[in-house]
Amino acid sequence: MSSHRRPSGTQSAVPREPLRRPPRPRRALVRLLALVLLAVGGVLAGPASPARAAVSLERIADFGANPGTLNMYVYRPATLPARPPVVVALHGCTQSAQIYADNSGLTEFADRRGFLLVFAETTSANNISQCFNWFQSTDNRRGQGEAASIRQMAAYAASAYGADPARTFVTGLSAGGAMTSVMLATYPDVFAAGAVIAGLPYDCTKDTGALACMSPGVDRSPAVWAQRVRDAYPSWTGPWPRLAVWHGDQDPKVVPRNADELRDQWTALHGLTTTPDRTTSIGPDATRHEEYLAGDGTVAVEVNRVPGIGHGTPVDPGTGPGQCGRTGTANFIASICSSDWITRFFGLDGAGPGPGPGTLPAPTGLAATGTDDTSVTLSWTPVPGAADYVLYRDGTQVANPAAPPYKDTGLAPGTSHTYTVAARDGAGTAGVRSAPVAVSTTGAAAACWTANNYQQVRAGRATTDGSHAYAKGSHQDMGLYNVFVTHTLKEAPAGYFVIAGAGCP
Known part of the structure; x- marks a missing residue:
């Protein structure tokens, strides 16, 4: 996941041919990280197979200042309603806008349900594996880098195509799924909802590395996760975007634990329990579908756990009303047509954002x-x-x-x-x-200590297996046992330590 970029400037207007320029010298550490990530299987996606009949995309060369040096493509159905909704789609590593358009099934539902599709694309000039840089503070903060470029694409769609700014959504796979989390956190005033496929919670890399976030995953409390989103746009008072999570239960690259952490992050933002209000099975493979309901009865968060699949976008090739997508290209896996359910969650099928709770009034x-x-x-x-x-x-x-x-x-x-x-x-x-x-509650607040993992172990607040440090009592994984990783530990009750957030006394 190299952070190397090409210089800014006028982009080529030739369709589906990304502008490539010679990379600038990289620092040795960044080069080493990129090689390590490639060694684990293309980071978050595998190589693409030869293309079949391609979906026709329009390249937009000038959509704004584009500080993240991304490419913008648009899929415009033959028939669109006035002020159509917009769905921004973000591909996975080693993929492209064209590959995602050709295989995900989103264009099929854009035709059926009448919405505009914007495909953002990064290149190897930004990241050696063509991953969105979801883990870099230069790209995952409001008004900066790739996040700002994607936001400019949404604004361009509203102005150039007369799209409805109030119905702007975002979805993506893997690194694109992690970047979907970034967009929902940094621009809750732009995106009404999002769908993260095989992705990660926002700002997971605040206190650990990208690989640790992917696997074995990082366990934080719902309150800590939620605060990281609030910190992305501190003046925002709501409402928060709605979120759908999709994850294969056999994913070896971005482990299923990340689906739970995403759920924890966004249910906490919405003030909801981590226990689903409703659980059903959907699709031909009996995907476990969990719904978390807001006070007005809408589905604020849903989690879809797809059985028997690894890392990729679930598709169901065919011509039936609930089928979509193509397999044969890496990371598009035959199971359930996730694009159908995602666009339903966005309310683009005309049914609205979801059913309500029981009929009893609020106490x-x-x-x-x-x-x-x-x-x-x-x-x-x-x-x-x-x-x-x-x-x-x-x-x-x-x-x-x-x-x-x-x-x-x-x-x-x-x-x-x-x-x-x-x-x-x-x-x-x-x-x-x-x-x-x-x-x-009354009484004195819990005691807190901030120190690196080596110091925490030496002080008896954590233990180690020689590789990682673990908070004493809670056994939370604190990351590598060294002097470079720092945590705040809270002791409550005596002898029981947990990783604490910014609100620790």
């Missing part, structure tokens, strides 16, 4: 009626017809009280928590959640 009057060092007592106005209730702490379901009040115990002293509650009917279906209430 009112949620308030803390007592606190101490380790517990919070909550009460609320009972809902007629409720069989019981679901209580959520910091977006995670923690209890099913039969009736108010309820005492939440086992908390750490001096910590703050946000609670919501929903009523459940006799069938176990939760209704709309209450307004949140923030409560703090």
Whole structure:
């Protein structure tokens, strides 16, 4: 994943022929990293097979300042409604805009459902493996590099084609999936929703390397993940984009753990539990489809765990209404037509963003009626017809009280928590959640220490197997055991350490 770029300047207008210029000298460390990444199988994708009949794409040579030196292509269906939606698509490593257009099935649904497709493309001048640089701060921050270039493509589509800015979406595979996370985090004012295929949570590389994020994956709390997104655009107050996650359950390159971490990141942003409100099986391969519902009943986050496949975009070649895509090119895998379900999730099939919860109204009057060092007592106005209730702490379901009040115990002293509650009917279906209430326990806050992994082990706050360091008590993987990786550890209760975020006292 080299960070090398070509110089900025006027791009060629010749379709499907990326401008290539001689690379500038790379630093030895970057060259070594690129070679290591190539050694693990083309980083996030394999080589492409010879092209078949190509989808016709229009090359846009001048769409803005283009600080990330990307290429822009557009697929415009023969028939488009007034103010059409826009879907921005981001290819995987070693791929191109053309390869993704030809095989993903997105163009088929652009024709059927009437939306404009924008394919962003990077080249080997940006990254030796043609990966989007999702892991570099020069490219994954608002207003910078590749992220800014993709945002300019969305703006160009709105101005040049009369597209609807309020219905702009983004999706991508692997490095493109990780870059989808970047776009949702850095431009929540631009993208209404996104779909990450075999990708990673935003800013995973803040405190570890890209390879560690991919495999074995990085475990952070939902609150820490969510804060990383908030930090990408601190003045943004919402609403947050909706997110669909797609991941093969046998993925060896970007391990399935990343689907869980993405879920944790975005359910926390939406103030939701990590327990799905609904779970079903979809498609010919019985993909596990999990839905996490917002207070208004829409699906804020969904996770699709595709059985029996490795690293790639799920497709289902054929001419049926739910089929799409092509196989035979690396990283397009016969299973389920993900492009059908993704564009449905975006609401482009006319059905809207998803069904609602049960019919019971939100409880009112949620308030803390007592606190101490380790517990919070909550009460609320009972809902007629409720069989019981679901209580959520910091977006995670923690209890099913039969009736108010309820005492939440086992908390750490001096910590703050946000609670919501929903009523459940006799069938176990939760209704709309209450307004949140923030409560703090009494007593002193947890102690925190910031040090490199070597120092944390020497101080007894972490252990090591000689290769990695692990937080004592929680056994969270802190990365390589050396003096170069630094973490903040929080101790709560005594002798139990967790990796803490920026909010650690």
